[in-house]
Amino acid sequence: MExxxxxxxxxPEPYFCDRKKETTWMVRTLENKAHILLTSPRRMGKTQLVRHVFEQPSIKDNYYTFYTDIYSTTSLHELVLFLSKEIYSVLVPKGKAAIDKFLAGLHSVKGSFGYDPINSTPTFDIKLGDIHSPELTLDEIFHYLEQADKPCIFAIDEFQQIIKYPEKNVEAILRTHIQKLNNCLFIYAGSNRHILENMFSSTAKPFYNSAEQIYLDCIHKDIYIGFAQEQFTKANRKITPEAASFAYDLFEGHTYYVHNVLHNAFAYLDADKVVDTEDIQKTLIDILDEKDHTFASVMNQLNYQQKETLIAIAKEGKASGVTSVAFVKKHALKSTSSVQYVINTLLDKQLLTYIDEGRTKVYSVADRFLEMWICRTY
Ligand SMILES: Nc1ncnc2c1ncn2[C@@H]1O[C@H](COP(=O)(O)OP(=O)(O)OP(=O)(O)O)[C@@H](O)[C@H]1O
Ligand SMILES: [Mg+2]
Incomplete structure (x- = not known):
């Protein structure tokens, strides 16, 4: 049983939970020819939502859709490589003619990609060094999208990455290109809400006001519990509503974590056992045990101050006023002045995340399993 x-x-569609409102909004926004900025905390379901939107008939039948995750890129060269690679992979099933058309427009790239004449199989072998003038290649890529016989939607996940590129004015370069396009819409997604909203909401920035914004929150509790029970029932199994509710509350509905616990409960418990709250508790303990080694090595890579700050925030759950004397005293940290610096490092390492509540920032450990593991261990 799957x-x-x-x-x-x-x-797959039958296992996709809810997101009805968000899907409708995104489809409508795209049909109204607006670009979209999609943000959420990590592991809330952005990537899955984008894929789900692409599967909707009105999108699937009328647009070419592309998706690339640029989290690992660190230069405009790489961005260009990722964009072309994605276009290429979407074209592969369409056959040689489609690929040839794309390649014919890429004058600036010297690498070998196209069709292997002997095996008649597609090959993609561009190296970073083959992209000599990324701006020019970008131009060629966008030109290709512009003349496609259907409108295109390009989702670029972890878009905030572009501000870390060493090349100057990447934001401005991209924006200038995108502004000229009539045939291609973009979904910019990412979890670094702070950076992304700043890119799109400050008047001085090139992307200012250039996309409709949507913030993805948890799936509603009743809907999620209904979904969980339905999935168990479909497999001729049972979970009590209390157990599903308990799993949801453990992580305040944070999608991936709740889902992970139910995944394991489903996988490892006897099929004839009605899953109850105690089973969920045990499942969670098993997950944390399993992650023991990984989390220990995360801690191992931190210096003493980073470690004690991370522990303090984990114990607090949601920590506000982190630079206050009270917080520093309560957790016996070194000094108020160094806390902010340490927190910034932990944010950079993606170990912490925060939300703005009025004028204060409320910090928490980004990985909820790690948070629980720290509370259990220290
Ligand atoms: N609508 C959904 N239905 C079922 N499961 C979901 C849904 N959305 C998210 N999930 C679960 O949460 C996990 C994380 O989702 P996803 O990768 O889309 O999050 P993300 O916000 O893109 O995360 P990241 O910030 O790490 O890129 C999925 O692998 C899946 O287990
Ligand atoms: Mg993602």
Whole structure:
């Protein structure tokens, strides 16, 4: 029996939970020819939502859709490589003629990609060094999208990455290109809300006001519990509503974590056992045990001050006023002046995350399993 709680890869439609409102909004916004900025905390479901939107008939039938995650890129060269690679992979199933058309427009790239004449199989072998003038290649890529026989939607995930590129004015360069396009819409997604909203909401920035914004929150509790029970029932199994509710509350509905616990409960408990709250508790303990080694090595890579700050925030759950004397005293930290610096480092390492509440920032550990593990361990 297939596990209905997917925790990796693309979720097939019957196992995709809710997001009805968001999907409708995104489809409508795209149909109105507006670009979209999609943000959320990590692991809330952005990537899955984008894929789900692409599967909607009105999108699937009328647009070419592309998706690339640029989290690992650190230069405009790489961005260009990722964009072309994605276009290429979408074209592969369409055959040689489609690929040839794309390649014919890429004058600036010297690498070998196209069709292997001997095996008649597609090959993609561009190296970073083959992209000599990324701006020019970018131009060629966008030109290609512009003359495609259907409108295109390009989702660029972890878009905030572009501000870390060493090249100057990447934001301005991209924006200038995108502004000229009539045939291609963009979905910019990412979890670094602070950076992204700043890119799109400050008047001085090139992307200012250039996309409709949507913030993805948790799936509503009743809907999620209904979904969980339905999945168990479909497999001739049972979970009590209390157990599903308990799993949801453990992580305040944070999608990936709730889903992960139910995935494991489904996978490792006897099929004839009605899953109850105690089973969920045990499942969670097993997950944390399993992560013991990984989390220990995360801690191992931190210096003493980073460690004590991370522990303090984990114990606090949601920590506000972190630079106050009270917070520093309560957790016996070194000094108020160094806390902010340490927190910034931990944010950079993506170990912490925060939300703005009025004028204060409320910090928490980004990985909820790590947070629980720290509370248990220290
Ligand atoms: N609508 C959904 N239905 C079922 N499971 C979901 C849904 N949305 C998210 N999930 C679960 O949460 C996991 C994380 O989702 P996803 O990768 O889309 O999050 P993300 O916000 O893109 O995360 P990241 O910030 O790490 O890129 C999925 O692998 C899946 O287990
Ligand atoms: Mg993602």
């Amino acid at each position: 596990n209905p709680f997917y925790i990796t890869g693309i979720i």
